[in-house]
Amino acid sequence: MNSNKKLNIAVVGVGRWGKNVVRTIVEEMPNARLSHIVTSNPAVKSQYENKLSVLPNWRMLLEHRDEYDCIVAALPPDINLELAKDVLPLGIPLFIEKPLAMDYEGAQTLLSLAQQNKxxxxxxxxxxxxxxxxxxxxxLSEKPVSIKGAIGAAYGHHAVMSPLWEYSPHFIAAALKIAMAPLISLQATYLPIPKSLQDNERRELVLLTLKFADGSEAEIRAGNGMEDKTRTLDIRQEQDQYLFVDRxxxxxxxxxxxxxxxxRLPLTKSLLHFADKVNNQDIDLEDFISGVEVIRILELADRSLQEGKTIKL
Known part of the structure; x- marks a missing residue:
């Protein structure tokens, strides 16, 4: 791709999170241009229709294939596979939200599609x-690490996935990258919901414990049963403590x-990384394969919750 040419990005889905994606592309990516939006929301359509191409569905977007360089989708996870089946065989670069699928079988199917179509x-x-x-x-050195993460808020229950699946994938992926050793067991347990949040909303707060072959361990608290919006990582190795508190x-x-x-916010860095992949025609799937592993872990965590026991891998 011509390095002097701006990357034309089409965004599919402009809901609450999709609006953050659009803002990031417009305000934080000087070498990219928002060229198309796919939305069924009349308010979003009226906001953008005089500035760029606004389409009602992604199949119409595919008819304009020569007008953009890649697709960034901000869709619920139950739609990602359907979108990928339409997009990947056409050679269109695709960015999707986490979790990448609703189950491990779907994640493997998506990975196979990506591999087959390079x-x-x-x-x-x-x-x-x-x-x-x-x-x-x-x-960090190669020695074992202790990871304690907390991620969540007091938002409503997502329409298609549990709070564990909604909140924990980011920190599961980070833990896999930080620990760098094979995962050998996991356990998920429900934690009590604060009295101030015991309302009619469906709330869950889960502790997910991951143990690795080198002695590393990650404990991730995640869910919509937290009084305050929370995103923290406390990582320790030998005598050193690394503390991240978002915002x-x-x-x-x-x-x-x-x-x-x-x-710069992690979303900005993530989208910039995707733009680099597109510009460099980078078909490496290492991080995507890690995303498939995240889905396997989430499925096993659900099993651990149901059976009330540790799952050995």
């Missing part, structure tokens, strides 16, 4: 591109000392 594809596990996580990883005045501290990092 696709450029990325799943949006934003903490793989989080500047704080990058900085922490650069300072804090000082988001990263190492042994209580403030560390300067790239201030």
């Amino acid at each position: 696709s450029i594809i990325q799943v949006n596990h934003i903490d793989l591109y989080n500047p704080a996580v990058d900085e922490i990883r650069s300072r 804090a005045d000082v988001p990263l501290r190492i042994n209580k000392q403030a560390i300067s990092i790239d201030t």
